[in-house]
Amino acid sequence: MSKRVTVNEAAAMLTAADRVLILIHQFPDGDTIGSGFALCHALQSLGKTARVACHDAIPEKYRYMVSAVPQPAFEPAFICAVDVADSKLLGESLQPYADTVDLCIDHHGSHREFERHLLLDASMGANAMIMLQVIEAMGAKIDQTIADCLYTGIATDTGCFKYSNTTPLTHRMAAQLMEAGAQAEPINRAMFDIKSRARMHLEKLALQAISFYDNDRCAVMCVTTDMIRESGAEENDMEGLSPLTRQIEGVWVGVMLREKTDGDYKVSVRTGAHADAAAICGLLGGGGHPRAAGCTLSGSVEEVIAQLRDAVHRAVPRITEVT
Amino acid sequence: MSKRVTVNEAAAMLTAADRVLILIHQFPDGDTIGSGFALCHALQSLGKTARVACHDAIPEKYRYMVSAVPQPAFEPAFICAVDVADSKLLGESLQPYADTVDLCIDHHGSHREFERHLLLDASMGANAMIMLQVIEAMGAKIDQTIADCLYTGIATDTGCFKYSNTTPLTHRMAAQLMEAGAQAEPINRAMFDIKSRARMHLEKLALQAISFYDNDRCAVMCVTTDMIRESGAEENDMEGLSPLTRQIEGVWVGVMLREKTDGDYKVSVRTGAHADAAAICGLLGGGGHPRAAGCTLSGSVEEVIAQLRDAVHRAVPRITEVT
Numbered sequence: 001m002s003k004r005v006t007v008n009e010a011a012a013m014l015t016a017a018d019r020v021l022i023l024i025h026q027f028p029d030g031d032t033i034g035s036g037f038a039l040c041h042a043l044q045s046l047g048k049t050a051r052v053a054c055h056d057a058i059p060e061k062y063r064y065m066v067s068a069v070p071q072p073a074f075e076p077a078f079i080c081a082v083d084v085a086d087s088k089l090l091g092e093s094l095q096p097y098a099d100t101v102d103l104c105i106d107h108h109g110s111h112r113e114f115e116r117h118l119l120l121d122a123s124m125g126a127n128a129m130i131m132l133q134v135i136e137a138m139g140a141k142i143d144q145t146i147a148d149c150l151y152t153g154i155a156t157d158t159g160c161f162k163y164s165n166t167t168p169l170t171h172r173m174a175a176q177l178m179e180a181g182a183q184a185e186p187i188n189r190a191m192f193d194i195k196s197r198a199r200m201h202l203e204k205l206a207l208q209a210i211s212f213y214d215n216d217r218c219a220v221m222c223v224t225t226d227m228i229r230e231s232g233a234e235e236n237d238m239e240g241l242s243p244l245t246r247q248i249e250g251v252w253v254g255v256m257l258r259e260k261t262d263g264d265y266k267v268s269v270r271t272g273a274h275a276d277a278a279a280i281c282g283l284l285g286g287g288g289h290p291r292a293a294g295c296t297l298s299g300s301v302e303e304v305i306a307q308l309r310d311a312v313h314r315a316v317p318r319i320t321e322v323t
Numbered sequence: 324m325s326k327r328v329t330v331n332e333a334a335a336m337l338t339a340a341d342r343v344l345i346l347i348h349q350f351p352d353g354d355t356i357g358s359g360f361a362l363c364h365a366l367q368s369l370g371k372t373a374r375v376a377c378h379d380a381i382p383e384k385y386r387y388m389v390s391a392v393p394q395p396a397f398e399p400a401f402i403c404a405v406d407v408a409d410s411k412l413l414g415e416s417l418q419p420y421a422d423t424v425d426l427c428i429d430h431h432g433s434h435r436e437f438e439r440h441l442l443l444d445a446s447m448g449a450n451a452m453i454m455l456q457v458i459e460a461m462g463a464k465i466d467q468t469i470a471d472c473l474y475t476g477i478a479t480d481t482g483c484f485k486y487s488n489t490t491p492l493t494h495r496m497a498a499q500l501m502e503a504g505a506q507a508e509p510i511n512r513a514m515f516d517i518k519s520r521a522r523m524h525l526e527k528l529a530l531q532a533i534s535f536y537d538n539d540r541c542a543v544m545c546v547t548t549d550m551i552r553e554s555g556a557e558e559n560d561m562e563g564l565s566p567l568t569r570q571i572e573g574v575w576v577g578v579m580l581r582e583k584t585d586g587d588y589k590v591s592v593r594t595g596a597h598a599d600a601a602a603i604c605g606l607l608g609g610g611g612h613p614r615a616a617g618c619t620l621s622g623s624v625e626e627v628i629a630q631l632r633d634a635v636h637r638a639v640p641r642i643t644e645v646t
Contacts, residue, residue: 161484161497162515164508168498174484175491175498185487189595192485196572200530207527249519272512 002118005103007130010119011137013103014039014080019049021076023101025084026055026091030156030191032083033062035105035131038149039082041069042140049074055091059236061190065152068145078102083127085287087114105130110278110287125165128153129173144181151182152191159243160192164273164291192240202231203241210245211305214319217252217274218312219245222301224259242268242292252319253280253312257297257304265297265304275316283311325441328426330453333442334460336426337362337403341371344399346424348407349378349414353479353514355406356381358428358454360388361472362405365463372397378414382559384513388475391468401425406450408610410437428453433601433610448488451476452496467504474505479514482566487596487614515563525554526564533568534628537642540575540597541635542568545624547582565591565615575642576603576635580620580627588620588627598639606634 005013014020020043024032036052043050051071058066079101084090085108087098104115107130109122124130128150135146142150154174158166161174178184195203205227211220221244231237238258245254252274258266267284269277270292277293284307286295297304312319328336337343345363347355359375366373374394381389402424407413408431410421427438430453432445447453451473458469465473477497481489484497501507518526528550534543544567554560561581568577575597581589590607592600593615600616607630609618620627635642 159483161494162508162511166507168501171484171494171498171501175494178491178494184489185485188485193566193570194572195570200571204527204530207523243516247516247518248523249517273509 002104002113002115005117005119007119007133008137010103010105010117011134013078013117014043014134015046015138017048017078017102019074019077021079021097022050022052023079023081023084023090023094023097024052024054025089026094028054028056028058028062030062031126031128031153033058033065034149034151034153034156035082035127037065037069038128038131038135038146038153039080039105040071041143041145041149042135042138044069045140045143046138053094053097055093061236062152064190065145065149080105081115082131083107085110086112105134108289110282110289123167125163125167125170126154126157128157129170132173132177142177142180144183147177147180147182148187151177151184152187155184155188156191160188165289196233196237198232198234199237202227202233202237203244205231206241207244210248213309214312215322216250217319218255218309219248219251219253220255220257220305220308221245222257222259225261243270246270246272253277253316255308257301257308259301260296263298265299265301267295267297267304267308269293269295275312275319279315280308280311283314284308325427325436325438328440328442330442330456331460333426333428333440334457336401336440337366337457338369338461340401340425342397342400343371343373344402344420345373345375346402346404346407346413346417346420347375347377348412349417351377351379351381351385353385354449354451354476356385356388357472357474357476357479358405358450360392361451361454361458361469361476362403362428363394364392364466364468364472365458365461367392368463368466369461376417376420378416384559385475387510387513388472403428404438405454406430408433409435428457431610431612433605433612446490448486448490448493449477449480451480452493455496455500465500465503467506470500470503470505471510474500474507475510475514478507478511483511483515488612519556519560521555521557522560525550525556525560526567528554529564530567533571536632537635538645539573540642541578541632542571542574542576543578543580543628543631544568545580545582548584566593569593569595576600576639578631580624580631582624583619586621588622588624589617590620590627590631591615591617598635598642602638603631603634606637607631 022036024036040050081101081104101115103117105119107124107127242256254270256268271277281293281295284295345359347359363373404424404427424438426440428442430447430450565579577593579591594600604616604618607618
C-alpha cells in the first residue's frame with residue numbers, strides 16, 4: 001500500500017533528495033517524456049544530480065526535450081517514477097527498480113500501486129499538469145526548457161486541448177507555459193501536423209481495411225506487418241493512427257489492431273461518450289483511460305476480433321441494441 | 324475610408340442601436356457564425372431586436388449555434404458585419420447592404436475597408452476573441468449560448484489551439500468560456516473529429532492524387548467533381564481537407580484545388596513558416612491569412628497549376644533553391 005502525498009509533500013521530498021533517478025514508462029509518449037525531463041531539468045537547476053531512465057529509446061520527434069538536459073551517470077539515492085500507471089509499464093530493463101520506487105507522480109485513474117509514496121491526481125488530463133505544480137512548489141524557475149517539456153506533455157495527452165480531459169486549468173497552464181517561452185506552434189506542428197510520406201501511404205492502406213460491427217458502432221482497423229512494410233512506415237509513423245476509427249460518424253468504439261512481429265496484436269481502443277475504453281481493455285488484461293485504453297491479444301486476427309467483440313459486448317451491452 | 328473604433332466605442336454603438344442586422348460572410352465557417360450569433364443573442368439579451376443574415380445556408384454541423392437564437396423579421400436600423408474581410412465576401416444576396424454597413428468587427432490583416440466604422444484587431448486569432456471583448460463591454464452576460472458560439476469560433480479558427488495564431492490570451496479566453504458553460508468536448512468532437520464515411524472515402528481518393536513540385540516543397544491535391552461524386556461526399560464533408568497537403572513532411576506550400584461545377588477551381592493554400600499564403604493568393608486575386616488563404620482560378624487543371632506555381636515562385640523565391 002502506497003502512502004498518498006500532496007503536491008507540497010512530493011515537492012519537499014524531491015528538494016530534500018539528491019542523485020535522483022527518474023523513471024518513465026516504456027513506449028514513451030510526450031507526457032511521460034515531458035514530465036520526466038522537466039523534472040530532471042528542474043532538479044539540476046536546483047543544483048542536484050539527476051537523470052531520466054527509459055526502457056526504450058526516446059523517439060526522434062521528442063528529442064528536442066532531451067537535448068537540453070544533461071544525463072550524468074551516478075548511483076541513485078532516490079527513485080521517482082512519472083506517468084507510470086503500473087510497475088509493469090517500466091518495461092523489462094527497469095524492472096529491477098520496480099520495488100524500490102520512492103515516489104510516483106501519476107494521473108491515471110487506473111493506477112496500480114507499487115511505490116512507497118504516491119502523488120496521484122486523476123483530474124489532470126496530463127501528468128505534466130501535476131508536474132508543473134510540483135516544480136513550482138519546489139521553487140524552481142519555469143524556464144523555456146521546462147515550458148517546452150510541460151507544454152508538450154499537456155498538448156499530447158489532451159489531443160491539443162480537444163479531448164474531454166481538457167479543463168479551464170489545462171488552458172490556463174498552457175497560457176502560463178507559452179508566456180514562459182514554450183514554443184507552442186513548432187511543437188504542435190511536430191506533434192500533430194507533420195506526417196511523413198510513408199505515414200500518408202500507411203494511412204491510405206489502413207483506411208481501406210476497416211471492418212464495421214454492431215450496427216456500425218464498432219470499427220476495427222487492422223494494421224498488418226505487410227502494410228507497414230509496403231508503406232515504409234517506421235515506429236514513429238504509427239502514432240495517432242488509432243484515433244482514426246473513432247472519428248467515423250456513428251462509431252462508439254474504435255479499435256486499431258496492430259500485428260506485432262511475434263504474431264501478437266497490440267490493441268488500441270478509443271471511445272466516445274457511449275463507451276468506456278478502460279472497461280473494455282480491463283476485461284482483456286489491459287487498462288488505460290475512459291476514452292483511450294489498450295491491451296495485447298494473441299491468436300489469429302479472427303480470434304483476436306472475436307475476443308475483442310466479446311469484451312465490447314460485455315462492457316457496452318447497449319452497443320448491440322437496434323434503435 | 325472607414326473610421327477606426329475601439330472595443331468600447333464599438334460596444335457603445337451597439338448598445339445605442341436597435342433593430343440590428345448582423346451580416347456574416349458567405350461559405351460561413353465556425354468563426355463568422357459563432358461571432359454573429361453570439362452578438363445576436365447578446366443584443367437580444369439586452370432587450371434589442373436583432374437577427375443574422377448570411378448569403379448561404381448555415382451548414383448542419385453549426386446548427387447548434389443557430390437554434391438557440393430567435394431570428395425575427397424587421398426593417399434594419401443598424402447594420403453590423405462580423406468577420407467580413409471584404410464586402411465581396413458578403414455574397415451576392417447581401418451586396419445591397421455593402422455600402423450601408425455601420426460597423427464591421429474583423430480580425431483579418433488583409434481587411435479591405437467598406438464600412439463606416441471598423442473595429443479591426445489582426446492580433447486576434449479568431450474574430451470571436453474580439454467579440455468576447457465587445458459583448459463584455461456591452462454589459463451582456465456571457466451565458467452558455469454565447470460561450471458555445473464564441474468557443475466554437477476560437478476553436479475552429481485556431482485549429483483547436485494548434486495554429487501559430489494561438490496566444491496565451493486565446494487559452495485564457497477558452498478557459499473563461501468553458502467556465503461560462505461552453506461544451507468544449509462535444510463541440511470539438513463535432514468540429515474536428517467526426518468524419519462521415521463518405522468523407523473518409525473522399526480522403527482516400529484525394530490522398531492518391533497529390534502531385535509534388537519544387538523539391539517536394541509544394542504539394543498540390545486536386546479534388547475533382549468525379550471524386551466527390553464517387554465518394555458521395557457533400558459540401559460539409561469538404562471541410563478540413565485543404566490542410567492535409569501542408570501536413571506532409573518537408574512541404575512549405577500545400578494547395579488544394581477543388582473543381583467547381585462551373586469549371587473554375589477554388590484554390591486553398593496552406594503554408595508553414597517558410598511561405599506566406601496571403602502573399603501567394605494576393606498575386607492571384609485572392610487573400611487571407613499568412614498561413615491560410617484562398618483564391619479562384621479559371622482554366623484547365625494544367626493551366627491552373629501553372630498559374631499557381633508561377634505565383635508561388637514569385638511570392639516564395641527560395642522554394643526552388645536546392646539545399
